[in-house]
Amino acid sequence: MILSALPNCLCCESRINPHHSARKSSFYDVDYCSTYCRKFVEEGHKMVNGMDKTGHKNMKGLEWWPKLSFDCEVCGDAYEVNKTNSKLLFCSNYCSKALQKNANIRKASNLLATFKMMQHKRKYGNEKGWLSSNSIYEIMKNRGDVAYNSYPSIFKLWASKGLIEVRSINNRVNEYRIAERFITEPIGKFMIQCRPKRNC
Ligand SMILES: [Zn+2]
Numbered sequence: 001m002i003l004s005a006l007p008n009c010l011c012c013e014s015r016i017n018p019h020h021s022a023r024k025s026s027f028y029d030v031d032y033c034s035t036y037c038r039k040f041v042e043e044g045h046k047m048v049n050g051m052d053k054t055g056h057k058n059m060k061g062l063e064w065w066p067k068l069s070f071d072c073e074v075c076g077d078a079y080e081v082n083k084t085n086s087k088l089l090f091c092s093n094y095c096s097k098a099l100q101k102n103a104n105i106r107k108a109s110n111l112l113a114t115f116k117m118m119q120h121k122r123k124y125g126n127e128k129g130w131l132s133s134n135s136i137y138e139i140m141k142n143r144g145d146v147a148y149n150s151y152p153s154i155f156k157l158w159a160s161k162g163l164i165e166v167r168s169i170n171n172r173v174n175e176y177r178i179a180e181r182f183i184t185e186p187i188g189k190f191m192i193q194c195r196p197k198r199n200c
């Protein structure tokens with residue numbers, strides 16, 4: 001991709017590369033550089049004036065990005081995020097580690113990233129979020145995460161638990177999307193509750 005052709009974030013105007021982004025939360029978004037920036041615009045937040053923030057008159061001309069509230073993927077609690085660390089999915093290191101430890105799934109954080117990407121596609125993408133396992137594999141490979149070439153078998157499990165929906169095209173190629181309730185519900189929490197070999 002030619003550098004000058006890269007889109008600018010609709011919020012902060014920084015360049016975004018949806019295919020090879022260093023910012024993990026932005027790889028699937030061609031409109032915003034981060035989930036922070038998308039939330040800032042969608043929820044109609046305003047910059048914080050320097051005088052309001054510090055109480056000093058001479059700071060009046062300065063503006064700050066406000067802290068925004070996100071819901072933790074693991075415990076579901078709200079936590080505040082600065083613009084600079086907007087790639088975070090978890091309220092704390094504790095919750096970040098809890099996913100790996102308690103979900104008992106190999107590379108659970110990579111799988112969560114895959115599900116988050118599918119969540120984003122369901123919310124904002126075309127085709128109501130349906131993706132073939134090949135395109136999921138390609139997106140995750142471009143992102144630089146471990147890409148599972150065994151998505152069909154992994155997804156079969158999560159479809160049986162209700163996290164994923166499956167449909168077959170022409171009786172052979174399967175397509176997948178995140179189930180509707182997980183457009184808003186924390187996915188990591190569900191992965192822990194309904195981990196493999198557990199009935200739920
Ligand atoms: Zn931005």
Ligand SMILES: [Zn+2]
Pocket residue numbers: 072073074075076077090091092095
């Ligand atoms: Zn948490």
